Amino acid sequence: MAQVKLHGLYGSPFVHRVELVLKLKGVEYEYIEEDMVNKSSLLLKYNPIYQKVPVFLHNEKPIVESLEIVEYIDEIWKGNPILPQDPYDKAMARFWAKFIDYKCRSAIWNSIWSKGEEQEKAKKEAGEALKILDNELKDKKFFGGDKIGLADIVGNFIAFWSGILEEMSGVTLITEDKYPNLCRWIAEYLNCSIVKESLPDRGIIFSYFQARYQ
Ligand SMILES: N[C@@H](CCC(=O)N[C@@H](CS)C(=O)NCC(=O)O)C(=O)O
Structure with missing residues (x-):
């Protein structure tokens, strides 16, 4: 084995x-x-x-x-594939995963942890990136289509960690009125039983960031 x-x-x-x-x-x-x-x-x-x-x-x-x-x-392990077989669809899935990882995640992170002018710049960048994601999700349940794919898995930071960071810092980034499709996706993603089972405890993560923030 x-x-x-x-x-x-x-x-x-x-x-x-x-x-x-x-x-x-x-x-x-x-x-x-x-x-x-x-x-x-x-x-x-x-x-x-x-x-x-x-x-x-x-x-x-x-x-x-x-x-x-x-x-x-x-x-x-071929069962439950997370990347499509079709080369074009596969390239697109990788594109969105990297966009989320390099553009969105770092802009969200900097919006929380930086201050002053740098923070305003990061918030603007995060807002623009999140709008692009919201648009990408307008006709889809997940980035991967009907089921979780690579970009959804990479998006775990947006679905789970961002909300904790926003609440802990008081910096609001993702709201229903600005990003309705993204918020729907967050709810769908967090509601998947396999996701729920594997996520860490929200309270522990909150306290960890709170201690770092002060
Ligand atoms: N690009 C890496 C990032 C991994 C990463 O930043 N891991 C953190 C934990 S969340 C770490 O090991 N940090 C240790 C360090 O920076 O010394 C990946 O995608 O795996």
Whole structure:
């Protein structure tokens, strides 16, 4: 039987991406919680370049970076595919996943954690990116169509972590009146039983960010 291990960190949206895909595909795995203050020698050995989690091991072979891991899992375990077969649709799915990861996530993050002029700039950037996502979802249940796909999994940050950060900081970004399709998507996504099962505890994440914010 294949040996599958995941080095992770409770509450990490990147780790959660991998856990969700493993659950969607019914792959059993061993989970190893890492301590970011005192990184294990195995984490440093498997991910010497970035020294970050998630680190995924398949028969002792390490793979790092959540997007690469998620695509690898999708190729190895074919059931419940998260990427379409058609090359064009696949390219589009990757495009939206990267747009969410690099544009939206960082703009939302900077809107919360920066101050003054920098914060205003980040909020404007986040607003524009979220509008694009809202438009993309106007005729779709999920970014992946009728079922969860790569961009939905990468969007976990918007669906779960953003709301916590907004509430904790008092910075409002995602509202029903501005982004009705995105809000509908958030509700659909969070309502999926497999997503609910694998998300961390909201209260714990809230307290963690609150302590960091003060
Ligand atoms: N681009 C990476 C980001 C992973 C990442 O930032 N992981 C954080 C935990 S949420 C981490 O390991 N941080 C440790 C550090 O920065 O030292 C991915 O997609 O996997």
